[in-house]
Amino acid sequence: MSTPAGGTSTGRGRRPGGPDTRGAILSAARKSFAGKGFDRTTIRAVAADAGVDPALVHHYFGSKDDLFLSALEIPIDPREAIPSVFAVGLDGAGERLLRIFLSVWDDQQARLPLLALVRNALTTEAAASLLRSGMFRLIFEPIAELLGSDDARLRAQLVASQLSGLVITRYVLRLEPLASLPADDVVAWVAPNLQRYLTAELSR
Amino acid sequence: MSTPAGGTSTGRGRRPGGPDTRGAILSAARKSFAGKGFDRTTIRAVAADAGVDPALVHHYFGSKDDLFLSALEIPIDPREAIPSVFAVGLDGAGERLLRIFLSVWDDQQARLPLLALVRNALTTEAAASLLRSGMFRLIFEPIAELLGSDDARLRAQLVASQLSGLVITRYVLRLEPLASLPADDVVAWVAPNLQRYLTAELSR
Numbered sequence: 001m002s003t004p005a006g007g008t009s010t011g012r013g014r015r016p017g018g019p020d021t022r023g024a025i026l027s028a029a030r031k032s033f034a035g036k037g038f039d040r041t042t043i044r045a046v047a048a049d050a051g052v053d054p055a056l057v058h059h060y061f062g063s064k065d066d067l068f069l070s071a072l073e074i075p076i077d078p079r080e081a082i083p084s085v086f087a088v089g090l091d092g093a094g095e096r097l098l099r100i101f102l103s104v105w106d107d108q109q110a111r112l113p114l115l116a117l118v119r120n121a122l123t124t125e126a127a128a129s130l131l132r133s134g135m136f137r138l139i140f141e142p143i144a145e146l147l148g149s150d151d152a153r154l155r156a157q158l159v160a161s162q163l164s165g166l167v168i169t170r171y172v173l174r175l176e177p178l179a180s181l182p183a184d185d186v187v188a189w190v191a192p193n194l195q196r197y198l199t200a201e202l203s204r
Numbered sequence: 205m206s207t208p209a210g211g212t213s214t215g216r217g218r219r220p221g222g223p224d225t226r227g228a229i230l231s232a233a234r235k236s237f238a239g240k241g242f243d244r245t246t247i248r249a250v251a252a253d254a255g256v257d258p259a260l261v262h263h264y265f266g267s268k269d270d271l272f273l274s275a276l277e278i279p280i281d282p283r284e285a286i287p288s289v290f291a292v293g294l295d296g297a298g299e300r301l302l303r304i305f306l307s308v309w310d311d312q313q314a315r316l317p318l319l320a321l322v323r324n325a326l327t328t329e330a331a332a333s334l335l336r337s338g339m340f341r342l343i344f345e346p347i348a349e350l351l352g353s354d355d356a357r358l359r360a361q362l363v364a365s366q367l368s369g370l371v372i373t374r375y376v377l378r379l380e381p382l383a384s385l386p387a388d389d390v391v392a393w394v395a396p397n398l399q400r401y402l403t404a405e406l407s408r
Contacts, residue, residue, distance in 0.1 A: 118326065119326050119327050122322065122323050122326045122327070122372070122376055123323050123326070123327050128376065128377055131377060132377055132379070136377070136379070153381060154381050154382060154385065154393075157373055157379045157381070157382040158382065158393055158394070160369070160373050160379065161366065161369035161370050161372070161373040161374070161382070161394075162365065162366055162369050162397070163369065164368075164369045164372045164373060165364070165365035165366050165367065165368045165369025165370070165372065166365050166369070168326070168365070168368045168369065168372065169361055169364050169365040169368060170365070172326055172332065173332055173335060173336055173340070175336070175340070175361045175364065177357060177358050177361070178358060178361040178362065178365070181358065188406050189358075189362055189401070189406065190362070190365075192400065193366070193397040193400060193401075196396065196397060197393070197397075202392050202393065
């Protein structure tokens with residue numbers, strides 16, 4: 001809405017939307033997400049910190065969710081990937097979900113910003129909200145919605161428990177042999193357990 | 205081995221082994237475990253920091269493993285609890301293990317020092333060794349030994365992945381409804397998955 005003092009709203013006085021601007025926005029976004037968590041980060045404050053108009057943040061990165069995913073540099077968009085897992089039915093959904101998870105986490109480049117998120121998120125209560133309101137909301141709430149049953153939220157959280165435990169043991173602590181186990185073997189061991197959380201009827 | 209300058213090895217000159225001494229040793233131990241990790245913590249250095257003879261540390265707390273467990277204030281000793289889980293066979297071992305896990309982590313008092321350990325351990329590579337060489341070694345290596353099979357180490361780590369994921373989702377992030385789910389329901393959902401890691405034959 002406002003322009004820097006002495007600037008104009010059009011022409012050369014406006015801050016150009018080049019790579020530096022994108023970088024400045026991402027840098028401000030990362031700082032805010034890490035420092036304030038997800039809920040208390042606003043597009044407006046990120047824009048102010050980057051010295052740009054909020055409209056430019058929306059123009060380049062879309063919504064706050066989009067900005068969050070861009071800041072994490074996740075190579076796939078969970079808002080497309082998760083529905084694709086369930087689009088062909090519940091059969092094999094555990095394996096399809098796990099293969100997407102492994103494709104991201106087994107990628108050394110993709111893993112780094114996620115590892116930083118996990119490490120920070122567990123350290124402070126404020127930063128834990130980043131994992132809850134950001135990451136988990138974008139991945140596990142859609143799973144619960146797609147499952148649709150009364151206990152869908154719990155089932156999605158149990159899936160989350162197994163996957164976050166894989167993050168801890170395979171990627172953070174790097175316990176061997178699990179850390180070096182080929183993805184196909186991880187799938188053979190873990191996918192049936194995920195599938196059980198998604199679809200099993202409890203015999204109680 | 206040595207006594208403070210001017211002290212004698214017997215009588216009133218010796219530092220008494222009262223509650224203050226125990227507390228000083230525990231405090232020094234916690235500081236060392238948190239700062240240096242497990243491997244680089246020595247009884248000798250803990251004793252020096254607490255201003256006591258190393259023999260007194262051994263006298264009160266036994267081995268370094270004992271001191272570690274005392275510093276964490278874990279209400280049960282995994283070196284007794286783990287073998288008891290497997291003493292009556294593999295049938296139901298997943299459930300017995302999970303019930304011990306829940307009895308500790310569902311106890312608000314017992315949980316606090318463990319939560320601190322987990323939070324620290326994930327933050328720095330040095331502190332991660334505390335979880336690996338301390339906690340995981342005392343819990344999951346005995347499980348691997350008791351299983352005895354070729355893939356026992358991997359099976360124990362998969363169990364570790366599910367249990368550490370429960371720590372993250374139920375106790376650190378406190379996702380609802382999982383965080384408030386009664387222990388019996390957690391067992392109904394999770395124990396069969398642990399059991400599968402312990403005993404399932406992979407059909408590959």
